[in-house]
Amino acid sequence: MPATCRSTTRNCSTLPRPTSKRISMKKSNIPYLKRPTSVRQLEDGDSTPRASTFDVSEGTSRQADLRSEPVSMTSSIVENCGSESASPTEARDIVSDMNTRCRIGAKSTVLKAKRIRFYRNGDQYYKGMWYALRCDRVKTMQPLMEDLNKAMCDSTILTHGIRHIFTIDGSTRITDIDQFEDNCSYVCSSTDTFKNMDYAKAQEPSWRFTLTSTFNRYRDSSMALNSLGQANERTDFVFPRIITIIRNGVKPRRVVRHLLNKKTARSFDQVLTDLTDSVKLDSGAIRKLFGISGRQVLSLEDFFREDDVFIAYGNERTAADDFLVVSEECKRVPARYGRKQRKSFQQRHMPLRNESLRLDRSGSVVPDEQARHLPPSLEELFDVERLIGDGNTALVYEVIDKRFNDRRALKVIARENAYGKEALIESELRILQKISNDFIVQMFEYWPINGSFYMSLELIRDGDLFEHLRQVGRIEERQAARMIACVAEALRYLHECRIVHRDVKPENLLLLQDEHGELALKLADFGLACELQDDTPLTAICGTPTYVAPEVLTERGYNEKVDTWATGIILYVILCGFPPFQSMEGENSQAELFRQIATGDFSFPSPAWDGVSWAVRHLIICLVTVDPEERFSAQNVLENEWIKQFGEVEQEYETWAQFTVQSHVPNEDVEETDYEYFMSRRTSMDELSESGREEFVFQRSYS
Numbered sequence: 206m207p208a209t210c211r212s213t214t215r216n217c218s219t220l221p222r223p224t225s226k227r228i229s230m231k232k233s234n235i236p237y238l239k240r241p242t243s244v245r246q247l248e249d250g251d252s253t254p255r256a257s258t259f260d261v262s263e264g265t266s267r268q269a270d271l272r273s274e275p276v277s278m279t280s281s282i283v284e285n286c287g288s289e290s291a292s293p294t295e296a297r298d299i300v301s302d303m304n305t306r307c308r309i310g311a312k313s314t315v316l317k318a319k320r321i322r323f324y325r326n327g328d329q330y331y332k333g334m335w336y337a338l339r340c341d342r343v344k345t346m347q348p349l350m351e352d353l354n355k356a357m358c359d360s361t362i363l364t365h366g367i368r369h370i371f372t373i374d375g376s377t378r379i380t381d382i383d384q385f386e387d388n389c390s391y392v393c394s395s396t397d398t399f400k401n402m403d404y405a406k407a408q409e410p411s412w413r414f415t416l417t418s419t420f421n422r423y424r425d426s427s428m429a430l431n432s433l434g435q436a437n438e439r440t441d442f443v444f445p446r447i448i449t450i451i452r453n454g455v456k457p458r459r460v461v462r463h464l465l466n467k468k469t470a471r472s473f474d475q476v477l478t479d480l481t482d483s484v485k486l487d488s489g490a491i492r493k494l495f496g497i498s499g500r501q502v503l504s505l506e507d508f509f510r511e512d513d514v515f516i517a518y519g520n521e522r523t524a525a526d527d528f529l530v531v532s533e534e535c536k537r538v539p540a541r542y543g544r545k546q547r548k549s550f551q552q553r554h555m556p557l558r559n560e561s562l563r564l565d566r567s568g569s570v571v572p573d574e575q576a577r578h579l580p581p582s583l584e585e586l587f588d589v590e591r592l593i594g595d596g597n598t599a600l601v602y603e604v605i606d607k608r609f610n611d612r613r614a615l616k617v618i619a620r621e622n623a624y625g626k627e628a629l630i631e632s633e634l635r636i637l638q639k640i641s642n643d644f645i646v647q648m649f650e651y652w653p654i655n656g657s658f659y660m661s662l663e664l665i666r667d668g669d670l671f672e673h674l675r676q677v678g679r680i681e682e683r684q685a686a687r688m689i690a691c692v693a694e695a696l697r698y699l700h701e702c703r704i705v706h707r708d709v710k711p712e713n714l715l716l717l718q719d720e721h722g723e724l725a726l727k728l729a730d731f732g733l734a735c736e737l738q739d740d741t742p743l744t745a746i747c748g749t750p751t752y753v754a755p756e757v758l759t760e761r762g763y764n765e766k767v768d769t770w771a772t773g774i775i776l777y778v779i780l781c782g783f784p785p786f787q788s789m790e791g792e793n794s795q796a797e798l799f800r801q802i803a804t805g806d807f808s809f810p811s812p813a814w815d816g817v818s819w820a821v822r823h824l825i826i827c828l829v830t831v832d833p834e835e836r837f838s839a840q841n842v843l844e845n846e847w848i849k850q851f852g853e854v855e856q857e858y859e860t861w862a863q864f865t866v867q868s869h870v871p872n873e874d875v876e877e878t879d880y881e882y883f884m885s886r887r888t889s890m891d892e893l894s895e896s897g898r899e900e901f902v903f904q905r906s907y908s
């Protein structure tokens with residue numbers, strides 16, 4: 206062995222993990238050789254791998270190298286390797302690799318390989334695989350087939366293995382190794398039927414018409430239709446709809462919510478691309494989608510049928526078990542899946558805890574025990590007492606801060622949930638650091654540790670407004686006025702600071718007793734909050750369906766007024782126990798819900814609203830106003846007579862309010878029973894809020 210090789214071996218084996226090894230190999234104009242498939246094989250004395258594969262997908266620069274230079278060994282690899290660092294295992298592999306190359310260099314100096322590209326029969330999405338065929342090593346078809354089978358087949362692609370190889374035009378079947386020509390492309394197939402297509406024009410799945418299981422059947426029509434272009438795709442059936450995508454894999458699986466509407470669903474292609482980005486399958490692009498009912502998604506319209514929960518696959522196989530939603534996944538999947546169905550929904554009721562729609566903060570499932578285990582540096586500071594809150598992305602614990610012997614809330618966003626959302630979490634932290642107000646939950650400290658985030662917050666002991674409502678059913682006007690004043694105070698402060706909360710809802714309003722023993726509220730969860738820049742309207746679609754403002758859905762651009770819309774919805778809900786906008790289960794509930802929100806069409810049905818003042822109805826109308834310009838601001842709320850008088854206004858004001866409300870809501874069906882109201886409005890729980898558990902239904906009496 207030449208001296209250079211020996212010294213290389215010694216240097217490489219002592220080096221830690223590489224950072225630039227691959228780059229230096231490229232610089233040396235050596236084609237990018239994959240590590241020999243088996244180190245053992247080399248150590249056993251078979252000093253040269255039969256052939257090395259070149260995966261085109263690994264980078265264009267490598268392909269360029271491959272095409273421009275013949276396979277040869279130069280001492281520059283050896284020298285470059287000496288400047289690298291490698292982990293012990295990797296270093297051993299590198300050494301074997303280098304040894305192999307050096308010995309090759311020593312023995313034969315020049316190795317000429319044929320550079321051949323292999324495609325998969327009928328796979329328009331496969332960019333091909335380069336293969337360096339050294340005829341002195343691969344003398345028959347059998348070892349070549351073995352290599353190709355290893356590199357190109359799996360349980361879903363070419364499942365029967367490669368049995369036939371064709372020239373790129375299908376004119377000839379290759380039966381002898383000598384038939385391969387340098388710089389030519391070939392097609393590998395399991396069957397003897399060649400599929401004629403333009404293999405060189407490989408592209409990522411375009412998703413227009415077909416997916417893999419029906420792939421072959423539809424391929425030709427798909428390609429023909431693709432050429433018609435996106436403009437021809439029908440979208441007249443598109444309406445605002447939230448779909449839930451479950452990533453296939455080990456349970457509990459990642460669950461992602463996605464809003465479809467005219468803007469986000471212009472084409473099947475666009476939806477699949479967006480879903481690929483947010484679902485992040487290990488295997489790359491989404492290639493198959495099935496509705497939870499088992500129906501495969503083959504077109505844009507399939508997203509708007511009865512299924513709104515889908516399982517996403519790349520190249521993985523489907524299994525019946527994938528369609529069963531386990532309990533840890535249920536909290537992010539609409540209630541009707543995996544939970545007991547409600548038998549009756551004849552009365553309107555409070556929604557289930559509402560999940561925020563945050564396209565860019567879709568969470569994953571992290572078991573409580575996992576998040577409960579604090580890192581050592583925090584274990585020194587806190588004793589965890591109990592879990593007090595379970596949000597979309599965070600778990601909140603009551604803890605004792607040992608430094609001050611004081612109770613705090615510790616909000617934990619586990620790494621699994623924080624992954625990819627760091628910027629948003631940091632924005633939440635930035636905003637929380639900036640603000641301080643009596644009506645907002647205070648953050649004291651925070652720690653980003655190993656990808657997880659921990660926030661020490663003011664502890665609010667009496668739970669949240671949602672749970673309170675669940676217990677009491679409805680809140681009387683005097684109390685409601687105090688509560689809404691708290692919300693308005695918090696919002697006035699935030700809006701003055703040019704901050705929009707974007708997720709005001711009962712679940713994010715924490716309860717405490719003020720110094721007079723009255724219930725007060727503090728606003729929490731700034732996970733969706735953002736700062737307004739100049740007068741630029743916000744456009745990101747987020748919020749919670751029951752409370753979301755129409756301008757968010759219609760994507761006209763919005764500002765801080767989305768928070769006062771939500772305040773109006775909350776005021777309505779706390780006074781009667783159900784939200785103003787609801788849609789009927791069994792129909793396309795979200796579409797109906799969003800349609801109602803967009804039109805702002807609601808009323809005060811009897812008997813739930815009997816006995817509720819006209820003054821507060823007037824305030825609700827001023828808040829639940831479709832035009833944000835016309836809608837009350839937080840300041841307007843604080844100046845409102847009903848708020849200022851704690852729900853007990855003068856008769857004169859009440860008479861004026863009655864006149865104004867009745868002229869605004871001329872067709873109010875004051876005589877309706879709940880059931881009649883329900884049927885006439887064709888409303889029910891929206892997809893996110895519908896109750897799958899009886900205990901979440903308000904036990905209200907309308908006497």
Ligand SMILES: Nc1ncnc2c1ncn2[C@@H]1O[C@H](COP(=O)(O)OP(=O)(O)OP(=O)(O)O)[C@@H](O)[C@H]1O
Pocket residue numbers: 560561593594595596597598599600601614616646662663664665666668669708712713715729730731732
């Ligand atoms: N400071 C606090 N004191 C007491 N309980 C709290 C506190 N902060 C949050 N909680 C409880 O924990 C729950 C979840 O907290 P939070 O809403 O901040 O989590 P999240 O995952 O960011 O929420 P979301 O589901 O809206 O994304 C709240 O609904 C509330 O019940």
